[in-house]
Amino acid sequence: MSHATPYRDMRMLRAAREVSSTYTITPVAQTPGAYTITGGSQPYTVQADPNWKAEPTCTCPDATRRKDTWCKHVIAVFLKEPTLRCQLIDLFLE
Numbered sequence: 001m002s003h004a005t006p007y008r009d010m011r012m013l014r015a016a017r018e019v020s021s022t023y024t025i026t027p028v029a030q031t032p033g034a035y036t037i038t039g040g041s042q043p044y045t046v047q048a049d050p051n052w053k054a055e056p057t058c059t060c061p062d063a064t065r066r067k068d069t070w071c072k073h074v075i076a077v078f079l080k081e082p083t084l085r086c087q088l089i090d091l092f093l094e
Helices: 007-021 061-065 072-080 085-093
Strands: 024-027 034-038 044-047
Touching: 007 072, 024 072, 034 072, 044 072, 061 072, 072 085
Parallel strands: none
Antiparallel strands: 024 034, 034 044
C-alpha cells in the first residue's frame, strides 16, 4: 500500500481483511441495528441506524477518541451487512 493512500481508506481495507478472516459479527437480539463484534482483543458493540438518521456508534476505545471518522468495527459491520453497506459512501463524501 502506498504512503499516498488516505488514512481512512487504509482503515477500510484493514476492516475488510479482518471481517473476512477473523471477526464474527452477530446481530443483538431485540435491538435493531445493534451488532456484537468478536474476534479482536475484546467484544465491542456497534449501533447502526439503517435509516441513516443517527451516526453509527461503537463501544471500542478508538471510537471514543476519534470523532472525525468511524472505527474499524463500524466499517466491518457496514461491509458485512448488505442493508447497511450503502452507508460506506459517506466515507468518501466528506
